Amino acid sequence: MSSTWATGRGAVATMTVTPATPADLAEAEQVMREVLLRDLGGYRPRWHRDLDDLEMSYLRSPGCALLVAREVSGVLGTAAVRPCSLASPPNPEWLVREYNQPDVCQLVRVWVATAARRLGVGRALVERAVAWSLGPGGYRRVYLHTDASVPGAEKFWRSLPTREVLDQRPDPFSTVHFEIETDALLRTAGC
Numbered sequence: 001m002s003s004t005w006a007t008g009r010g011a012v013a014t015m016t017v018t019p020a021t022p023a024d025l026a027e028a029e030q031v032m033r034e035v036l037l038r039d040l041g042g043y044r045p046r047w048h049r050d051l052d053d054l055e056m057s058y059l060r061s062p063g064c065a066l067l068v069a070r071e072v073s074g075v076l077g078t079a080a081v082r083p084c085s086l087a088s089p090p091n092p093e094w095l096v097r098e099y100n101q102p103d104v105c106q107l108v109r110v111w112v113a114t115a116a117r118r119l120g121v122g123r124a125l126v127e128r129a130v131a132w133s134l135g136p137g138g139y140r141r142v143y144l145h146t147d148a149s150v151p152g153a154e155k156f157w158r159s160l161p162t163r164e165v166l167d168q169r170p171d172p173f174s175t176v177h178f179e180i181e182t183d184a185l186l187r188t189a190g191c
């Protein structure tokens with residue numbers, strides 16, 4: 001997992017996507033807080049406490065990882081992996097039963113700096129996060145949900161090999177749940 005991940009896409013051809021080290025965390029946190037504020041309505045303690053201690057949340061917690069996309073100018077975006085631990089409510093019980101399993105992880109914090117969007121950064125982060133999940137992470141399935149009211153979010157996930165599991169709209173958070181078709185994703189990525 002120490003190897004870098006170079007994307008073939010033009011504008012960020014020199015980008016690497018790697019598991020974060022302690023040296024990455026301050027910059028990663030800055031990008032994450034900017035995206036949170038600008039795109040996602042800002043920090044809410046109930047949901048975003050992981051940002052207050054990224055090292056403990058992702059570098060020192062079993063089954064967790066934080067991936068950072070970086071080029072010379074700095075960190076472009078993040079993706080994080082953690083054990084799937086959904087609550088019901090607001091999620092239906094059948095969904096919790098299906099995905100709160102030891103072999104399922106949740107993909108979270110797929111957040112790309114505004115200036116770096118539509119260059120393949122998000123996709124590269126997801127590919128690397130899934131590779132980590134099925135490799136060192138030891139998982140077999142990758143779940144995620146998104147707020148489909150955020151511009152671009154739903155289209156982004158549907159552009160990847162994902163399977164919609166549940167569309168909860170019109171719930172208050174426009175939640176759409178997906179499972180990643182991991183074989184297809186990694187095949188496309190050339191892993």
Ligand SMILES: CC(C)(COP(=O)(O)OP(=O)(O)OC[C@H]1O[C@@H](n2cnc3c(N)ncnc32)[C@H](O)[C@@H]1OP(=O)(O)O)[C@@H](O)C(=O)NCCC(=O)NCCS
Pocket residue numbers: 035039108109110111112113116117118119120121122123124145146147150151152153155156157159
């Ligand atoms: C959603 C997000 C992660 C996408 O990151 P990105 O680096 O711009 O995504 P990519 O460049 O890899 O896009 C891959 C594909 O997704 C689709 N896509 C991404 N953003 C899109 C948008 N705003 N509108 C329409 N389609 C979009 C496109 O099909 C795109 O391929 P293309 O550029 O060749 O057409 C980024 O916009 C973001 O951080 N948004 C705010 C946070 C968020 O909502 N995160 C996702 C939910 S957790």
